[in-house]
Amino acid sequence: MGNDYRSKDKFSVIIDAALEVFGEKGYYTATISEIARKAGVSEATIYEYFGSKEDLLFAIPGEITTQAVEFLEAMSPYIKGAENKIRASAYGYFNLYKNNPDYSSLVLLDLKHNRKFMEAEGYQAVKRSAALILDAIEEGVRSGEFAEDIDPYLVRSMILGTIEHVFFRWHLKGRKEEVADFIDPMLGIILGGIKRDGQPRAYQINITLPPQP
Amino acid sequence: MGNDYRSKDKFSVIIDAALEVFGEKGYYTATISEIARKAGVSEATIYEYFGSKEDLLFAIPGEITTQAVEFLEAMSPYIKGAENKIRASAYGYFNLYKNNPDYSSLVLLDLKHNRKFMEAEGYQAVKRSAALILDAIEEGVRSGEFAEDIDPYLVRSMILGTIEHVFFRWHLKGRKEEVADFIDPMLGIILGGIKRDGQPRAYQINITLPPQP
Amino acid sequence: MGNDYRSKDKFSVIIDAALEVFGEKGYYTATISEIARKAGVSEATIYEYFGSKEDLLFAIPGEITTQAVEFLEAMSPYIKGAENKIRASAYGYFNLYKNNPDYSSLVLLDLKHNRKFMEAEGYQAVKRSAALILDAIEEGVRSGEFAEDIDPYLVRSMILGTIEHVFFRWHLKGRKEEVADFIDPMLGIILGGIKRDGQPRAYQINITLPPQP
Amino acid sequence: MGNDYRSKDKFSVIIDAALEVFGEKGYYTATISEIARKAGVSEATIYEYFGSKEDLLFAIPGEITTQAVEFLEAMSPYIKGAENKIRASAYGYFNLYKNNPDYSSLVLLDLKHNRKFMEAEGYQAVKRSAALILDAIEEGVRSGEFAEDIDPYLVRSMILGTIEHVFFRWHLKGRKEEVADFIDPMLGIILGGIKRDGQPRAYQINITLPPQP
DNA sequence: TATGAATGAGATTTCATTCAT
């Protein structure tokens, strides 16, 4: 435990430092040297744990995202109704990004643009979580909760795109103010736009024409 | 005229080459040397036209975006109704991104993450175009077209976020298939979610009349 | 005359600009581009008149120094006495350096350190003027004006070294105050130290020895 | 100790190589690449030890000069009489320049012309040593050893100017012959020129005795 | 003659990465 513990500690320490530095400066501008300094280890030590700068980058999301997604997946069976599932996922993203600003900066500004990462292991969790949303939307269509002519992929893009866009701007603007909870209003609009609800929409009405002479 | 033509040509040739290389490899991975090779000029020549690699990057959007935005702005007064204005802007983005894949790759994958660029001149056009959408939304709220409790900034984020997200994924997936026109369905959902309910949406319905006896 | 005049003008204009820029920034830090700008000609034009940056550097002293030295040489026969000849030469240097600060900066800070220049044509005038001083000193020794055990080369080094040192420091200190006339005091000391004069020095006294037994 | 030794070695090895190359070619013409080659290290290694080419240049005098000056300063209190103090300092310069030809070349041909260096730390030692001379001269004036109407700054300029001029020419002429000891003759002249006349200069005379009957 | 335009040739500098200890 002693060795293992110490070892694991150093691993985490490096990851944390890398997250912080990458998050602040971006992948290319960040240097191993600064990460090492912040982690309190030598540069060479970083290479004991991670094969390369890119490996270190890719190793970061593994932990954080996986944890968040596993929580969501575990919760999923207990949530009833497509809408609630979507809401849960959306809040999952929201909280993940909000509570881990360096991480979200890293993901939104660096990782997302890295094709290699998209194919790397660390991205699997993100994919699974995106799949959860898609499933929920499709479930909603099947169940009649949502209109059947909607494109589930588009709806998911709207949800994820909005969340990313808001956090993205937040980062670029220097993370000054806190990000308000925009999930409910956003879902209000999107769900309002795709729900097939009791109150028939205008385009669903039946018109009774007066008898023609 | 001859001279001028040749000069302008070289400027454009470099911009085009840079657009291509930056678009493919990203700003940091791209090298001046490759851009020079692709442009068919020497590296030194690039520095005759652009002071630095970053200047070159920032010079790219100036032309393309400005043109697109100016068209939108010129058109704006002739478009009546908030919804139509929004639609016009959304299609503006859509077409811009769709017709200039290298450019959209560059903007979405590189420029957007560059704080310096956000403050640079080339970005002004993008800002103006984003302002157009916001104005339209606010106009819709004032006119009663849209519910008054909506957050115009959120709505704009939804529109832009969705567009960016879709194109973003398209780039990361290798631009294989053509991007379908998702603007109408997207706006259908969003506008459907923000329109003031009392207002009958007669204009959206298709009526099939029963056969007349 | 028109052509020639114009042509000569441009030559001078370039020399003057070069003198100014070299004098201010030093040879290596100065750029042809800045000289061209200051001269109001294109860089290429400079190469019409001078083969290279170094040629331009070497061309500068030719005019100024030659003029000053020729004046000295012309005057020389009319000056009587070693001391007066030395004084004339020393003041020649003094005035040259004082009245042409850029030139003296150039010579003291750049040209002097350039072995190629020492062998170049432009340096001949300087050499001739240094020879004048040497001749005068030797003349003084021959005539008995100066002590015969002095080293004329050393004396010349003292004169030139002092003048250069003073102006050198003046340049490095930013040419703030005007350089005072230190030639007379300096020569007072040096000549005082080498003159074999009527007022017998201590070492020239006659000793009357007590009668030897 | 082993490590420390090796480390110090490399530092010195680079300094020595730089001294040699700068001394030979001058600062601007010298290249890091050649210094690295001569030092037997990579260019990158040089940058591990010195932040920039200029830093490397400025780091050179620190050691050599400081040592020489500290020796002088330590000796100073034990030397009695202004004249002897001046002589000691002058020989200090003389030996420094003579025993370290590369160094003196560097100082006289490169460093002295660098305004930044004049303000840099490495130059402090030179300044202190120049102050020593000035103090000695002023002491001589106060004590009546020297005439009171002399300008101590001028006298110092004469001493330093002469020394620099002689070594300077030596370098430019290719350091062929050895530099003779010109300090004593030079001081003989200068001191002869500034000494208060009343004081008999018994120690300088050669006496030829008349034939004894 | 004059020059706008283009470039060859390098120089400095930066960093990720390696390796002996």
Next chain:
DNA sequence: GATGAATGAAATCTCATTCAT
């Protein structure tokens, strides 16, 4: 396991210089 020290490999950028017009 940890690291100090060293470096290979590039990349950006600068300028003196050339040449077609």
